[in-house]
Amino acid sequence: MSSSTVATGTAGTASTGRGRRPRMVNWTLLPAAAVLLVFFFYPLATIVWRSITEPAFGLDNYTVLFTDGVSVTVLLRTLRTALIVALVALVIAYPYAYAMTRVSKRGRALLTVLVLLPFWTSVMARNFAWYLLEQRGGLIERFLAALGIDGVVLLGSVTGVTVAMVQVMLPFMVLPLYSGMSAIDRRLLDAATSLGASWRTAFAKVYFPLSLPGVVSGFSLVFIVTLGFFITPALLGTPQQSLVAQVIETRVSDLLDFPGAGAFGAVLLVVTLLVLFAVSRIARPTAALNQAVDRG
Amino acid sequence: MASADRPRAGRQGIGWGLRIWVVLVAALLLAPTLVVIPMSFSASETFEFPPREWSLRWYEEFFSSHAWMSSVLNSLQIGLLTAVLATAVGVAAAIGLDRTGFRGREMLRSAAMAPMIVPGIVVAVAIYGTFLRWQLNGTLLGFVLAHTVLALPFVVTSVATSLAGYDRVVETAAASLGASWWTTFRKVTLPLLAPGVASGFVFAFVVSLDEVMIALFLQTPDIRTLPVQMYNSITLEIDPTIAAASSLIVAITTIALLLPQLVRRRRSES
Numbered sequence: 001m002s003s004s005t006v007a008t009g010t011a012g013t014a015s016t017g018r019g020r021r022p023r024m025v026n027w028t029l030l031p032a033a034a035v036l037l038v039f040f041f042y043p044l045a046t047i048v049w050r051s052i053t054e055p056a057f058g059l060d061n062y063t064v065l066f067t068d069g070v071s072v073t074v075l076l077r078t079l080r081t082a083l084i085v086a087l088v089a090l091v092i093a094y095p096y097a098y099a100m101t102r103v104s105k106r107g108r109a110l111l112t113v114l115v116l117l118p119f120w121t122s123v124m125a126r127n128f129a130w131y132l133l134e135q136r137g138g139l140i141e142r143f144l145a146a147l148g149i150d151g152v153v154l155l156g157s158v159t160g161v162t163v164a165m166v167q168v169m170l171p172f173m174v175l176p177l178y179s180g181m182s183a184i185d186r187r188l189l190d191a192a193t194s195l196g197a198s199w200r201t202a203f204a205k206v207y208f209p210l211s212l213p214g215v216v217s218g219f220s221l222v223f224i225v226t227l228g229f230f231i232t233p234a235l236l237g238t239p240q241q242s243l244v245a246q247v248i249e250t251r252v253s254d255l256l257d258f259p260g261a262g263a264f265g266a267v268l269l270v271v272t273l274l275v276l277f278a279v280s281r282i283a284r285p286t287a288a289l290n291q292a293v294d295r296g
Numbered sequence: 297m298a299s300a301d302r303p304r305a306g307r308q309g310i311g312w313g314l315r316i317w318v319v320l321v322a323a324l325l326l327a328p329t330l331v332v333i334p335m336s337f338s339a340s341e342t343f344e345f346p347p348r349e350w351s352l353r354w355y356e357e358f359f360s361s362h363a364w365m366s367s368v369l370n371s372l373q374i375g376l377l378t379a380v381l382a383t384a385v386g387v388a389a390a391i392g393l394d395r396t397g398f399r400g401r402e403m404l405r406s407a408a409m410a411p412m413i414v415p416g417i418v419v420a421v422a423i424y425g426t427f428l429r430w431q432l433n434g435t436l437l438g439f440v441l442a443h444t445v446l447a448l449p450f451v452v453t454s455v456a457t458s459l460a461g462y463d464r465v466v467e468t469a470a471a472s473l474g475a476s477w478w479t480t481f482r483k484v485t486l487p488l489l490a491p492g493v494a495s496g497f498v499f500a501f502v503v504s505l506d507e508v509m510i511a512l513f514l515q516t517p518d519i520r521t522l523p524v525q526m527y528n529s530i531t532l533e534i535d536p537t538i539a540a541a542s543s544l545i546v547a548i549t550t551i552a553l554l555l556p557q558l559v560r561r562r563r564s565e566s
Contacts, residue, residue: 029396032389032408032448040411040445043422050425095314096321102310113553114322121329121549122506124526125542129329131530132345139331139345167328170321228415230509235530245417253513258425265418272415 051262061263071247071264078244079271081158082226085165086219089173092166093218097177101184119171127235130164131155134236156238165232172225173218180214220279224272244268329546336539343534354540364537367525371505374436374521378443378504383497385444386451387489393452394459405452412449416509419446424513434516442510447500454499458492 051061065071100111118126133140134154144152154160184207192202230245237243242250244264251261310318331345336354338347358364393405411419423442424433432438466488470480486493508523515524522541529535 028388028392029404031385032392032452033404035385035441035444035448036407036410039423039426039441040419041407043426044414044418047418047422047425092321092324095317099310099314099318102314109557111318111322113557114325116553117550118325118329120502120553122523122526122542122545124506124508124523125332125545126329128526128530128538128542129332132331132335132343133328135343135345137344167324170325224413224415228417230417230420231527235527245415248417248421249512252421252424258421261421262425265415265421268415269418272413276413 047258047262048266051259051266054259061259062267064260065263065267074242074244074247075267075271077158077241078227078268081162081165081243082223084162085169085226086173086223088162088166089169089222090177090215090219093170093173093177094215097174097181097214100174100178101181115171115174118167119175123168123231126168127164127231130160130167130232131235134160134164155236156241158237158241161233161237161241161243164236165226165229168232169222169226173222176217176221177211177214180217181211184210216279220275224275227268227272332539332542332546335536336543338536338539341534341536343536343539354536357537358540358544361537363520364522364525364541367520367522370436370439370519371522374439374443375501375504377436377440378447379497379501381440382444382447382451382500383493386448386496386500387455387493389448390452390455390459390492391485394456408452409449411445420509420513423510427514433514434519436519438514439511439519439521440504442514443504443507444500446507446510447503450499450503451496454496455489455492458489462488 052059096111100108103111132138136153136155138153138155141151141153144150154163188206188210189202192206193199197205228245229243230249233243233246234249237246239246239250248261248264248268251257251264334347335343335345337350337352338344339349339351339353340347389408393401393408396404423445427433427438427442432441466484467480470484471477475483506523507521508527511521511524512527515521520528526538526541529538
């Protein structure tokens with residue numbers, strides 16, 4: 001392993017010295033591969049395996065899941081909630097992200113910090129805050145009562161869970177959106193308007209299509225994270241209006257039913273992968289988020 | 297080609313409608329979290345909000361309670377160990393990915409990103425099931441290993457971003473001047489990648505510090521992390537100490553984020 005290793009001109013060798021020390025490549029990947037295999041892929045494979053082999057080999061756990069009358073309802077409720085959360089977050093975040101690309105440097109620093117603060121603030125602290133706001137006699141109920149709408153307690157309702165989720169997920173929407181929008185060349189808009197397009201038309205035909213990768217990234221990221229969210233529904237929802245994550249958690253911690261939980265988890269995983277596959281042609285949600293964070 | 301009819305097509309600036317929107321969104325981002333601060337100064341035993349009487353009792357409780365303090369220490373310990381492990385493993389992986397020419401690279405990259413994509417609850421249940429068999433739950437090692445898996449994608453991406461703007465000619469130069477590969481790595485590669493490595497480290501630490509789902513499953517009465525202690529203080533007992541804990545977290549996060557901004561501004565002005 002000395003420096004006298006001759007550059008062997010492997011694939012992708014350029015004059016920049018690529019392909020030096022091919023041996024180093026192999027072992028640098030090993031630790032990560034080992035950690036992921038042993039502590040991530042193996043546990044995942046195990047739980048899926050258990051869902052088709054326990055108590056007996058077959059798809060019993062899955063047929064139960066789709067015929068017990070509850071699980072499908074829970075899954076649909078979860079999908080609907082995730083869709084609503086992602087849509088509302090998108091509508092709220094789009095103009096904000098756009099504004100981030102249009103203000104002065106100092107203004108942008110301020111708006112970025114405003115997004116990053118909740119992004120870095122403990123999820124538990126933020127969920128507790130929503131608990132305080134939504135509880136009986138909380139600020140939201142009093143505020144609505146002052147407007148003449150009486151007796152609205154969001155705690156323990158799907159609406160309450162949705163509202164809190166939107167706020168918790170908002171940074172995850174703003175960052176990819178901003179990341180996408182800041183790469184748009186505004187001269188294209190000038191070109192469109194100089195050719196006689198109205199501002200509205202230029203936006204609809206030029207700007208919005210160009211911002212779509214960011215939209216898809218943010219939307220799919222929020223959608224996916226919301227699908228598997230446990231803390232917010234567990235604290236602010238009710239067992240009667242459970243989402244998938246709560247059902248899986250209950251099966252494991254109360255019943256130690258790993259096969260049943262594994263089956264539900266596998267279904268959730270398949271849904272997630274389908275969403276990712278659908279958007280992978282357009283954008284890479286995780287990459288966009290990280291770019292955004294790096295810039296922040 | 298006068299464009300006077302387009303007030304917003306200038307180089308900069310936003311209209312009033314957008315301004316109002318931005319203010320509203322900013323309020324939505326920040327305001328809800330701020331309610332924990334007045335709550336933490338409450339004198340009452342319940343989560344009654346707004347509080348009727350004020351006191352510092354929940355801060356006293358937080359700093360004098362064995363359960364709360366040990367959960368803070370556990371979280372810091374697990375967070376730091378996770379950050380060290382995930383950074384070491386993640387930096388090596390990012391460099392390896394950057395220098396691998398073979399076809400499996402994209403697959404490897406996806407594998408490294410997978411913990412970010414698989415629903416949190418599924419990862420938690422899977423790891424819990426496996427760790428039960430390996431007797432790793434309720435151990436520091438178990439928490440650290442599980443959190444390292446979750447933190448890895450963040451480290452790999454941070455370092456990959458640094459690598460993107462990194463010219464490897466400098467390594468060839470170092471090697472041609474007689475540096476061994478280890479010296480080259482220590483004296484050339486690592487310093488140049490430092491920003492990415494540092495942000496990866498911070499990310500890994502925060503991911504671990506904030507993680508609740510896996511920690512909920514791995515907890516035992518002897519070892520709990522701070523987020524789990526907070527979760528239990530709402531669900532199992534109505535314990536307003538969580539308000540003090542939350543307020544401290546909000547304050548520390550805010551200071552940590554604003555400090556670099558202020559320092560930078562000072563520097564640019566002087």
